[in-house]
Amino acid sequence: MISSFLERIEKEVKDISDSQIIVEGKRDREVIEKLGFKNVVEISGKSFISILKKIEKERVIILTDFDEEGEKLAKRLGNFLIVNGFKVDWNKRRILRNLFCTRKIEELKFILKFMEDDYNGKACSIYDKIFNRSRIYLQRNSRKT
Helix, strand or coil: CHHHHHHHHHHHHHHCCCCEEEECCHHHHHHHHHCCCCCEEECCCCCHHHHHHHCCCCEEEECCCCCHHHHHHHHHHHHHHHHCCCEECHHHHHHHHHHHCCCCHHHHHHHHHHHECCCCCCECCHHHHHHHHHHHHHHHHHCCC
């Protein structure tokens, strides 16, 4: 169950590699980047005009929190970006909301625990985790007693 969930996240990361992701705050950005997403911009305390300067891609995915305030912010920001010539991917926001099953982005920290490498403490893919464990088992079993 967890491995299929992580595989779906990895698939989404590959699908949106050509997009700019906008999140609300620093913690949200950290969690999203640790999940493997690239091109993440945080908007906390910034005006919409200053956010425009940080957006480098034409396609934008707004990942504000999925609570009432986050939805309002996403709609306002999305309309502002559309007026300024960006393509806002509302469908990908809906897909990620259904995949994450949480109301706040920073709550995704629990996923990182499943992705953490037991030996290095860094987030890694499920494939890397399996490979690293098998390599360690081979090293341990190949030692002479």
